[in-house]
Amino acid sequence: MRMSKLVGRRIKEDPKDAVTVSHKLLIRGGYIRPVAAGIYSMLPLAKRIIDKIEGIIRDEMNKIDGQEVLMPVVLPAELWEESGRYNSIGQELLRFEDRGGKKMLLAMTHEEAVVHLLRTEVNSYKQLPVMLYQIQTKYRDEARARGGLIRVREFTMKDAYSFHQTQESLEEYYQRAHQAYENIFKRIGMKNVLSIESNSGMMGGKVSHEFMAVAESGEDTIFVSPDYSYRANREIAVAAWKFESSAEVELDKVHTPGKESIEEVADFLGIKAENTGKVVFYQDEQGKLICAMIRGDFDVNESKLQNHLQVAELTFATDEAIRKAGCEPGFASPMAVKHDEIRIVVDRSVAESSNLVVGANEPDYHYKNFNFARDLGEAEIVDIATVRNGDPCPLTGEPLQELRGIEVGNIFQLGTKYSEAMNCTYLDQNGKSQTMIMGCYGIGVGRSMASVIEQSNDKWGPIWPITIAPYELHICALNPKRDGVGESAEKIYAELVDAGIEVLFDDRGEKAGFMFNDADLIGIPFRIIISPKTLAEGMVEFKRRGEKEAKLIAITELATAVNEVIRAEYRKFSD
């Protein structure tokens, strides 16, 4: 490919609103262009990268016996009504009507569609287990797209679905899928990706893992132990907290004028936040109040609480609703909460501590020396605490480290949630109808590309791993009008293309600095510089992206030498 014809201009300045490195570089390098919020066009360079990522994914999916299919983006609502998700999913599901008034939707995931397909095509235990996958467009009407390709509304995803007779078969396959994912991320050159325990959320099912590309710009918070033996999303992360109790002291009402927050109260009374307890009120989707109590130095982990309560939605209760329940916002006391009307969930940090300062349920007053067993007694004791940086690891006891991650893939053991609701059955060895057990496995393709940049760049641009680089080699012809440089460059270009190398040839005759800067933004791992300086001796310069030192190679040996280096580079990413 000639640079003079390549569509996608490079831009000198950072785009005004971009925050993440990948967003800036994808725009500046001419890889992507925004069309609407969270909706992008892919230009030739990005398209080539994406094709390569997809090729690697395809290869690994095929290796674990996947069969590629292609399902529609537009689905009839009735399919999603069958699974119940048409109504249970919020506005991120884009619903619309066709001209006949039939309810349709843009698929954000394909469990329903794949079950629809499979339940008529697979009816016998002899056909199981089976895995279908596709690489296809998804649409999610995100409330807020952000970070370039990190969070978008329309994107390409590889989604795979496996079907099994038994849980054991699912678990065995899940392990294979896990390994395939590790292979994929290694092969696309993602340097730092962790599989972590995650929250299963709306997908249903119990066991799930997220593959997190560790990056500052990540939207998820994850916790890892120093040896990485423990890795979990903050949504479900636990820690080996130890709580200390001491001899119980009598309740004592104290005046705390205007001190509402934990910091204010603790400051005022000259105690630490860990000697206080706080009460947080939530409402579920029906508006029912839930009272969560936790030690003052912790935050309630809403995912944990939600999982425990088995509710789809939790919001903070309004002051009005809290007052209606007979409590005083800011000074709420768990003792005033009516047990029979309001569900009380108490974190272990409160249940196992003693003599805490809590609200007295009237303005400007708190109680000292609250003791859970004595003063509240009956409540559900659950871990609803959010892990903090440095909290002790549940496995090793070492301090947990907080990291940010971009979720580039996930794998779920779905169980029978969809197959049961949608009657996806097969006949077993005894001729009896059985429900299939499912797993599902996703990878965000564009997000993976952005994540590779996040982990592999310098101030000049991305540094693509050879496995997904848009081209393998970048040729810069300096001063092409001089001393036959142009002619030699053309010859070398043709020869290297003939040798099977993917070459991007900068034939524009720009100034050296200009070309080098463009080349850096394109981030191809290897570069050849043809110039009058070395051409006289029959040599060209060869260098790796990001390195200062160039090596001289004789033109006569160029194709062989370059091919050798490139093949060696590929081997670094194979398993």
Add this chain to the structure above:
RNA sequence: CGGGGUAUAGCGCAGUCUGGCUAGCGCAUUUGGUUUGGGACCAAAGGGUCGCAGGUUCGAAUCCUGCUACCCCGACCA
């Protein structure tokens, strides 16, 4: 959905407060010339519904009202 911000040439911005002649600057683009190892220089040229609609005014990019789009923080997120 809540909070904040922005909208003027392909990109980045000035001009708006305090209304006034032909709406500017840098980059990019085209042409000619000089250059050529990390974003060159000179000269010329093309490119604008000043986000949209309405209003005030002799006169609106500028003031007023409404709307829309985009970005950031939060909520949400298989």
